[in-house]
Amino acid sequence: xxxxxxxxxxxxxxxxxxxxxxxxxxxxxxxxxxWYVQYPNRGLQFLLKYITGDNLxxxxxxxxxxxxxxxxSFHLKKPSALVSDSALYFCAVRGISGTYKYIFxxxxxxxxxx
Amino acid sequence: GAGVSQSPSNKVTEKGKDVELRCDPISGHTALYWYRxxxxxxxxxxxxxxxxxxxxKSGLPSDRFSAERTGESVSTLTIQRTQQEDSAVYLCASSxxxxxxxxxxxxxxxxxxxx
Numbered sequence: 292x293x294x295x296x297x298x299x300x301x302x303x304x305x306x307x308x309x310x311x312x313x314x315x316x317x318x319x320x321x322x323x324x325x326w327y328v329q330y331p332n333r334g335l336q337f338l339l340k341y342i343t344g345d346n347l348x349x350x351x352x353x354x355x356x357x358x359x360x361x362x363x364s365f366h367l368k369k370p371s372a373l374v375s376d377s378a379l380y381f382c383a384v385r386g387i388s389g390t391y392k393y394i395f396x397x398x399x400x401x402x403x404x405x
Numbered sequence: 406g407a408g409v410s411q412s413p414s415n416k417v418t419e420k421g422k423d424v425e426l427r428c429d430p431i432s433g434h435t436a437l438y439w440y441r442x443x444x445x446x447x448x449x450x451x452x453x454x455x456x457x458x459x460x461x462k463s464g465l466p467s468d469r470f471s472a473e474r475t476g477e478s479v480s481t482l483t484i485q486r487t488q489q490e491d492s493a494v495y496l497c498a499s500s501x502x503x504x505x506x507x508x509x510x511x512x513x514x515x516x517x518x519x520x
Contacts, residue, residue: 323507334409334496334511335448342507381448390461391436391502393509395448 293318295384297396304372305404312367312399314382324365325383325393326356335381341365352376372403407431409512411497417518418487426482426515430499437480438498438509439472448496454480455502487519 294317304310316322323342327335339350346358356367365382382396410429418424430437439451450464454474462472469488474480484491494516498509 325508327511334513335498337508337510340508385507390453391455392438392450392453392461393498394450395440397447 293322293384293386293394295382295394295396297380297382297399299399300397301400301402303402303404306374307371310367310369310372310376310401310403312380312382312401314365314367314396315363316365316382316384317363318384318386320386323385324356324358325385326350326354326365326367327381327383327395329379329381329398331378338367338380372401374403374405377401377403409497409499409510411495411512411515413515414513415516415518417520420489420519421486423483423485424487424517426484426495426497426517428480428482428497428499428512430478430480430497431510432478434499434501434510435477436500436502436509437474438500439480439482440496440498441493442496442514443493451482451495484517487517489519492517492519 296315325340326338329335338354339348341348341358349355354369379398379400381398383393385393412427437454440448442448452462452472456477457474469485472482494514496514498511500509
């Protein structure tokens with residue numbers, strides 16, 4: 292069965308500092324991995340994805356994520372955090388065969404302090 | 406349209422009434438998904454459509470919940486005899502299935518309040 296874990300309910304970081312939001316996954320075979328962001332009272336916005344190829348993928352708003360197959364992780368990173376990055380972040384996995392549903396983690400609230 | 410559209414954006418209903426939630430996916434997207442998000446919580450998968458058929462409806466909580474999709478386009482999620490526990494934001498998403506267009510795009514959601 293597919294699953295995603297986001298071990299931190301909340302991450303606090305000072306503005307200008309690098310940020311990391313952690314995600315680990317469990318899936319049979321090769322996964323498709325995604326990060327989404329949710330601002331208050333809004334739907335989810337797609338940030339980036341890993342399908343294949345380079346382990347470091349770049350996405351919207353300066354975010355990037357590193358795929359690590361041996362550690363089954365897909366951590367979200369940004370070199371310099373902005374106050375406006377404060378939001379709820381979800382990691383998701385989708386299988387490449389069989390069921391195509393997306394399984395989401397429980398979310399990590401990122402708070403960037405000015 | 407340019408994005409996934411959901412209606413209504415807000416719905417308040419009395420316990421025991423039936424409600425219908427509508428989703429218009431991005432044109433050409435063959436896959437359509439419904440999720441539920443309770444206040445302060447993550448996304449709970451409900452059902453997935455491929456075209457007009459639903460190969461995975463394992464997340465529907467009870468037989469009070471049903472969904473259909475027609476014309477490989479619009480989908481409706483119906484909740485019969487609503488209960489207070491059904492109060493949540495219902496999110497719809499659509500995606501292609503090709504190798505290059507795997508990400509799902511979400512609508513703004515329908516906030517359902519059962520009183």
